[in-house]
Amino acid sequence: MxxxxxxxxxxxxxxxxxxxxxxxxxxxxxxxxxxxxxxYDFKRALRFSKDQIRSLARIHENYARLLTTYFSGQLRSYVNISVASVDQIPYEEFIRSIPKMTVLNTFSVQPLDGRILMEVNPNIAYAMIDRQLGGRGKSINKVENLTEIETMLMSQLFEKSSSSLYEAWSSIVEVNPILEDFEINPQFLQLVAPNETVIIVSLNTTIGETTGMINICIPHIVLEPIIRRLSVHYWMQTHTKKQDPEAYKKLHTNIQEAEVEAKTLLGNTTITVDELLHLHKGDVIALNEPIDQPLELQINNQPKFHVQPGKSNYKMAVQVLKELKRGNEDE
Incomplete structure (x- = not known):
């Protein structure tokens, strides 16, 4: 209400x-x-809370961004995909709402039970094919007469998009999306029982100058094992992860072997351009650094130690006197 x-x-x-x-x-x-x-309509059972619907919306907002990037690269055209709505309705109502002939991709999402359905409006589907074949992305709705080449091109395009689905859902559960079926007639595709509650995610889609909808149908049976993870409490929980000794050892070794630049600045001064032009062999330039004061040892251009110059094994060297503290490190 x-x-x-x-x-x-x-x-x-x-x-x-x-x-x-x-x-x-x-x-x-x-x-x-x-x-x-x-x-209350018992045929239209509301099995998901508003909180869970919002979580699904967040997941598919990320999915829409990933699809936008994927299709932009594949079609080399302007693509914009965004979430229009997320609703829960009976499966029968969803089937009645889509065109009699449309593009339907069925994905399995192991280890979850059931399958999810991606319905692509024919206008969008043919704009994609036209771009793949070198066209300008115009839409010609002839979904009833798909050739084998067009079917293969479309199947391959959506099959490769499964990685975006995996990445979008990885924050909740790791799934292995696999394109199992490609269909054009919804009547031949019985995903779940007609009165089964499904989540419908509608995506506004623009390919070039063509606009249309992509609908994601997720049955309740798919989400049932992970439904508790869709609540705000799950997102806000802080999980304490056990430290992996092997990973810690590897990280410790890599840090120890990392190379850093160490240098000591003996001093500095300023001279005029005229003095620079008249420099000769044997001339002495006086530095501003007093000889009785310690020098500064820099690590990756950051002051780290006070040192004094000297020799070690007939090579120039510096001896560390004390560590320099920065900011609130003394505290």
Whole structure:
């Protein structure tokens, strides 16, 4: 039941009507009590909460972005896909709502039971084929007369898109989507029982100048094992992962073997361009750094230690005096 929110003007008018006697407060109260009884259609059972519907919407918003990237690369054309709506309806109602002849792709999603259905509007499907064959992406609806080449091209295009489905669902469960069936007549495709509740995700799709819909049909049987993961509580839970000793050891070794640049700046000074041009062999340039002060050792251009210069095994070297602290490191 959708609650209507009144504007401030409507509230003022309502209060004025009650105070002037045009409207009776008792009648309003009685009317509100009568509205408590709601008609419930048992054929249209609502098996998913609003919270779970919102979670499915978030998942498929990510899926829409992934499909946009995938189809843009495959078709080399402007593609825009976005979630239009997420609803739960009986499977029979979904079948009646789609065209009599359309493009239907059935995916298995192991280890989950059941299959999900991707229905692609013929206008969108033929715009995709036209782009694949070098056209401008025009749509010619002749879905009833698909050739073997067109069927193969379309099947391969949607089969390769299964990786996007895997990535979108990976935050909830790892699935292995496989294209199992390609059909054009919904009457020949009995996914679940007619009164079974299904989730319908409708995607607004634009290919070049052609627009249409892609509908994802997910039966309740597919989502039943993971339905608790679709709640906000699951998303907000903090899971403490056990440390993998082998991974920790490998990370520790890789960090120790990482190379960093270490350098010491002896000092600096400034001279004019004229002085630079008149420099000769034997000239001395005085640095601003006093000889009795420690030098700065930099690691990857970041000051790290105070050092003093010297020799080690007949090579120039520095001896670390103390570590430099930055910011709030002393705390």
């Amino acid at each position: 959708v609650e209507e929110i009144l504007s401030q003007n409507e509230i003022d008018e309502l209060l004025t009507a009650i105070s002037s006697g045009e409207m009776n407060a008792e009648e309003l109260k009685q009317e509100k009590e009568e509205q408590r009884v709601q008609v």
